[in-house]
């Protein structure tokens with residue numbers, strides 16, 4: 061573990077709600093996180109609401125505090141100079157299998173204390189703890205692409221911002237099987253988690269959602285901590301009348317040209333619901349464009365449109381970063397689309413799960429064992445590369461071309477591509 065200078069101490073605590081003894085500490089932690097992400101200082105009410113959602117998610121807060129007197133006038137010693145949040149949710153690892161995953165969030169280090177090893181210390185200690193508690197996977201989303209590879213994280217899913225032209229050009233080749241109707245936004249407080257649960261079970265790469273999402277989708281709690289009266293909601297009803305999809309959206313104002321409806325959340329549990337919600341969005345009068353920031357890269361909408369160029373998708377980016385903490389447990393948690401055997405030499409910069417492993421798949425089920433000494437690997441790769449290919453969204457052949465995987469047996473990367481494939485494109489609709 062890297063040394064932490066005596067100038068600092070680390071404290072870990074649960075999210076406390078107003079009136080509880082730990083509240084002042086939790087409140088200061090939340091304020092430090094907002095500061096780290098350049099947000100305006102949160103109002104006391106916003107902090108209280110955030111902490112209620114953190115409590116519901118059983119979030120653990122880690123703060124680094126100065127142990128010495130602080131300079132006169134500078135922020136008090138009880139405001140953390142570094143923050144790190146964690147919560148645990150399930151990750152769909154393909155073919156409906158769920159894996160308990162350690163989610164890392166709210167990583168900040170105050171500018172005046174950066175590059176002293178605080179992030180390294182918090183991350184190494186936290187991942188070791190998660191592994192010791194039996195977790196096989198950690199995940200995060202990254203503000204910058206260069207920070208987390210060194211800790212063994214690899215990009216495992218992508219998303220894109222789309223701007224969809226919904227003028228007369230927009231024609232979907234789809235005969236509706238259900239219907240869409242506008243609803244009272246607050247109905248999503250109850251319905252959103254139910255619909256999401258179905259999507260979560262169907263979608264590789266999906267992470268179960270935090271409490272906050274249903275509040276966001278229903279307009280109950282906007283990103284600014286206030287109720288958002290601009291949010292509108294439409295529900296999709298399947299052929300048997302049950303709600304199997306919804307879209308939450310808001311108008312960006314008459315001054316935005318072309319007139320635009322922005323998707324706050326779009327969750328569809330069937331292929332038909334997805335296309336029919338798009339048909340609904342495109343049919344909204346007085347609006348010529350729909351924007352959505354969490355669209356999949358491999359998007360059925362593209363292929364259902366008579367003119368796929370209705371979609372302007374210039375902004376594609378990495379979304380979910382995974383970090384395998386335990387190769388044996390993570391690889392055995394998956395189902396595989398075909399049988400095969402691969403010997404993987406896994407390097408790990410934090411030493412949590414390094415070694416040579418035999419992955420033997422039979423009937424779609426994997427047996428993973430540490431290989432005996434002297435067994436030659438088919439592939440050598442860093443744990444970040446293994447984490448990247450784990451959900452089938454990053455191609456091992458491409459990582460080999462990039463020098464991130466070393467292929468010792470000709471064709472082993474292609475074999476890995478087949479083995480790690482999942483039943484449908486990985487996509488994560490949960491930011492955390």
Ligand SMILES: CC(C)(COP(=O)(O)OP(=O)(O)OC[C@H]1O[C@@H](n2cnc3c(N)ncnc32)[C@H](O)[C@@H]1OP(=O)(O)O)[C@@H](O)C(=O)NCCC(=O)NCCS
Pocket residue numbers: 096097166167168169170173174175176177178179180181201202203204206207210
């Ligand atoms: C990113 C951040 C958390 C780094 O904290 P830090 O305490 O300065 O990091 P450390 O001193 O522990 O550095 C750990 C390693 O990461 C590297 N590193 C840190 N920040 C980096 C960055 N932005 N880009 C590239 N490398 C970075 C350091 O060089 C160091 O490398 P080494 O240990 O291999 O030599 C901090 O700069 C920050 O709060 N940034 C603003 C908020 C943010 O971007 N948070 C990330 C949210 S996902």
